[in-house]
Amino acid sequence: MQNIISVLNRYLSHINMPSVNIIDVIEILLISVFVYQFMVWIKYTRAYTLLKGLLIISAFLLVAYIFKMNTILWIVSKLSSVLIMAVIVIFQPELRKIVEQLGQKRIMSAIIPFDVGKEVKERFTDKTINELVKACFDMGEVKTGALIVIEQKNRLDEYIRTGINVDAVLSSQLLINIFEHNTPLHDGAVVMRGNRIVAATCYLPLSDNMELSKQLGTRHRAGVGISEVSDSVTIIVSEETGQISVAQEGKLERNVSSAKLREILEKAQNKTIVDNNKLRQLLKGRSKNEGKTDK
Known part of the structure; x- marks a missing residue:
């Protein structure tokens, strides 16, 4: 047992754990909110369909890279700048719309989701x-x-x-x-x-x-x-x-x-009908879990 502990200590001593401060935590939260809002936005636009097409093309290029299809990779490398411009042109209406909507987003409500009450969500009455x-x-x-x-x-x-x-x-x-x-x-x-x-x-x-x-x-x-x-x-x-x-x-x-x-x-x-009180939902879930553990 002591030998195992000593071996673990020897290996763990060579691992340098990164230091994390409050700025790093804030940075991670901001990136997470940005990625989430971007995915929610793109889900409700035609860009979602175009994005799926780009993912299929990316998967094809990955296969070409793994199997060393040099001709395809050479063609893509030569056309990469044109492809980037094509993507910008294709997504131009959606990119313009997201820039217009930046000032309309309620960012704090997305970060602090402790609204109260219930509301009826519907597209029209x-x-x-x-x-x-x-x-x-x-x-x-x-x-x-x-x-x-x-x-x-x-x-x-x-x-x-x-x-x-x-x-x-x-x-x-x-x-x-x-x-x-x-x-x-x-x-x-x-x-x-x-x-x-x-x-x-x-x-x-x-x-x-x-x-x-x-x-x-x-x-x-x-x-x-x-x-x-x-x-x-x-x-x-x-x-x-x-x-x-x-x-x-x-x-x-x-x-x-x-x-x-x-x-x-x-x-x-x-x-x-949506329950907006997410704090209450968290407490309900916790009480249910506590009830199960008591049993």
Whole structure:
């Protein structure tokens, strides 16, 4: 036993443990908060999909390095500066947005998470759902065409910039007025964020899906197109038939009923009740663990 202890002492004496002071601890905390906020931000943008693609390319290059694929490595080394510029160009809208949002972040609330009480988290309220359903079916009765894009996790800023800023609380009367024939805002799409109409007359990408019916016009193809490049929910009111359609994940559901539309919107609402008192949650977890140990 003494021999083992002496051997351990001999080896441990050669290990130099780094000294840690209060500045190092603060530095680690700041880096942790920055990395966490960056990952939360990138999760809700199109950059998340692009980042996954870059990770796949990085894994391919790692395999090339391990197996000594010198030709591939030489090509990458020569194109490295061009690739860096390409990444900056690709991520330009997202990088600009994160710089704009730096002043809006509540950093202290992220570091000190001891808020109290419970809150209901939802993308939009039940009142907004009622107003949307009413407006869509009122427009359908008089065959007023409409295209309403409901933003989800992926932000739609690049499409919002193509339209005219509205920034108004959503109501059925406002939607009907926007899509009324011969009005300045009726052509194009309305983009919703939360309970507000952010912009109108927005241009959307058209779908190239050959399986869509040839009877469908530009409005339906635009609704499917935006659902192919984002996680948005798009409501289309047909100008020819007055029928309501919903586009999600590149698929079009036609002739939906009022009950079905409400069901889709409630799912998109993503209502959850969150307990903000994290200190109380920690104490509850500790008391449960103590109860288990007592048993």
